[in-house]
Amino acid sequence: MQEIETKILEVNVEEIKEKLKILGVKEIQNIKFAIDWYGPKGLTHDGDDPWYLRIRTTSGGKNELS
Numbered sequence: 001m002q003e004i005e006t007k008i009l010e011v012n013v014e015e016i017k018e019k020l021k022i023l024g025v026k027e028i029q030n031i032k033f034a035i036d037w038y039g040p041k042g043l044t045h046d047g048d049d050p051w052y053l054r055i056r057t058t059s060g061g062k063n064e065l066s
Helices: 013-022
Strands: 033-038 053-058 063-065
Touching: none
Parallel strands: none
Antiparallel strands: 033 053, 053 063
């Protein structure tokens, strides 16, 4: 499976939920994530680093490694 991730800042969550409700969209899942990031020693986290290890844990206890 390929994953594409992006960040969208300054989002009004309640406004988006209301618009989705008007469109008739049904919420199918509502979970929280805890994400732990790992990288090589000396990592500067300036955006140019080649890789990270991410362990994501859902509120249901499922773990994902990417």
